[in-house]
Amino acid sequence: MNKVKTFSNANVSLTPQIFYILLSLAIKERHGYEIMKQIEHDSNGRIKLGPGTLYGAVKRMLEEKLIIELDTQHARRKYYKLTEKGRTIFSHELERYNDAVELAKKRSLFVKPSVIKFAYA
Amino acid sequence: MNKVKTFSNANVSLTPQIFYILLSLAIKERHGYEIMKQIEHDSNGRIKLGPGTLYGAVKRMLEEKLIIELDTQHARRKYYKLTEKGRTIFSHELERYNDAVELAKKRSLFVKPSVIKFAYA
DNA sequence: TGACAGTATATCGTATTATGATATAATCTC
DNA sequence: GAGATTATATCATAATACGATATACTGTCA
Numbered sequence: 205m206n207k208v209k210t211f212s213n214a215n216v217s218l219t220p221q222i223f224y225i226l227l228s229l230a231i232k233e234r235h236g237y238e239i240m241k242q243i244e245h246d247s248n249g250r251i252k253l254g255p256g257t258l259y260g261a262v263k264r265m266l267e268e269k270l271i272i273e274l275d276t277q278h279a280r281r282k283y284y285k286l287t288e289k290g291r292t293i294f295s296h297e298l299e300r301y302n303d304a305v306e307l308a309k310k311r312s313l314f315v316k317p318s319v320i321k322f323a324y325a
Numbered sequence: 326m327n328k329v330k331t332f333s334n335a336n337v338s339l340t341p342q343i344f345y346i347l348l349s350l351a352i353k354e355r356h357g358y359e360i361m362k363q364i365e366h367d368s369n370g371r372i373k374l375g376p377g378t379l380y381g382a383v384k385r386m387l388e389e390k391l392i393i394e395l396d397t398q399h400a401r402r403k404y405y406k407l408t409e410k411g412r413t414i415f416s417h418e419l420e421r422y423n424d425a426v427e428l429a430k431k432r433s434l435f436v437k438p439s440v441i442k443f444a445y446a
Numbered sequence: 447t448g449a450c451a452g453t454a455t456a457t458c459g460t461a462t463t464a465t466g467a468t469a470t471a472a473t474c475t476c
Numbered sequence: 477g478a479g480a481t482t483a484t485a486t487c488a489t490a491a492t493a494c495g496a497t498a499t500a501c502t503g504t505c506a
Contacts, residue, residue, distance in 0.1 A: 216371040219492070220338040220421075227425070230434050237454050246428060250337040250421055256494050259456060264492085280454065280501065295436055298429050300341075300371055301422045304348070307367060308419050313351050315416055340463070358483050377465050380485060385463085401472065401483065 218297045221261055224251050226270070226286065226294035233274055235281040236262065265290070339418045342382055345372050347391070347407065347415035354395055356402040357383065386411070 218226075228234060228242040239262075240253050253261075262284065265271045270290035274283040286294070308314045339347075349355060349363040360383075361374050374382075383405065386392045391411035395404040407415070429435045 217341040217368075219340065221493075223425070227429065227434075230429075231432060235454075236456095240454095246425075247338075247421070248424060254494060254496090255454090255456070256458085256496085257492085260493075282455075294434075298426065298435055300368070302426050302435070303369060304344070304367075305419065305423050305426060308348065308351075311352060313348075313415075314419055314423070342464070356483075357485095361483095375465060375467090376483090376485070377467085377487085378463085381464075403484075 216296065217300060218293070220247075220251060221253060221257055222265070223294070223297055224253075225258075225261055225265065226290055226297070229271060229284060229286040230291065230294060233283045233285040235278075235283050237281075239284070337417065338421060339414070341368075341372060342374060342378055343386070344415070344418055345374075346379075346382055346386065347411055347418070350392060350405060350407045351412065351415060354404045354406040356399075356404050358402075360405070 224243040224247055225239055227246055228239050234242060236255075236258055240255075240258055243251050243253055262271070266273065266284075268289075269287055270293060271284045272287055274285055276283050305314065345364040345368055346360055348367055349360050355363060357376075357379055361376075361379055364372050364374055383392070387394065387405075389410075390408055391414060392405045393408055395406055397404050426435065
């Protein structure tokens with residue numbers, strides 16, 4: 205019945221996939237394939253979206269007006285841009301992330317990560 | 326086919342629901358209802374798990390050995406405890422949260438949250 | 447020039463997860 | 477002992493993620 209569960213339900217949280225799509229578009233507009241690559245980079249290789257996940261999510265985000273499609277000359281590429289609503293929701297989610305980290309630190313649950321990391325920087 | 330998608334696939338990330346269950350058990354063992362209440366507290370009211378979500382998630386987490394059930398005298402309550410595996414996975418997810426926040430700060434996307442918050446502290 | 451890797455978008459079916467409704471019963475408080 | 481709260485559980489459905497597959501363009505380099 206409710207088609208907008210993800211973005212307007214009682215649970216004010218996003219899936220990691222949606223979060224990283226918003227993050228990737230927070231800097232600048234991108235096309236689908238570019239979003240995929242950026243997410244892989246931004247998540248230090250943790251998140252890899254296949255086309256099914258990406259375009260499914262993009263479709264829902266368009267419906268929800270979290271992003272809009274830019275009308276460009278490109279026939280091949282479709283560029284997406286964050287809306288104000290999208291930016292607000294991203295900001296809230298980021299705050300949730302930050303709150304969780306702060307809480308974990310307060311409870312001494314946050315173990316300093318190892319120096320050696322993925323080669324993504 | 327693959328029954329352990331959530332915790333062992335290419336995408337090294339957890340749903341917010343699983344994350345908060347792990348967080349709530351990171352301090353001490355708790356029973357189901359207690360987990361629900363703790364999550365509401367820890368998430369500043371953002372996440373509210375109903376019984377369907379909670380017990381479904383708990384079942385999967387038991388299967389994955391992220392948590393174990395304690396054998397107590399309580400007939401009514403079932404207590405759950407984090408395993409080492411569960412603690413490790415939680416730690417990784419926390420690092421993902423932290424990395425995302427740091428990245429957002431570096432890109433000046435992190436807006437200082439308003440002082441007025443929920444009455445959860 | 448033509449083969450091959452990579453870029454780019456899209457859809458399909460299935461698996462996975464979240465959720466509200468519902469059920470049942472114990473406990474607590476007044 | 478009535479009513480609110482605590483507590484666990486299952487069910488059907490909705491929402492989401494995912495791999496597979498398809499199609500076609502672009503770049504390169506032999």
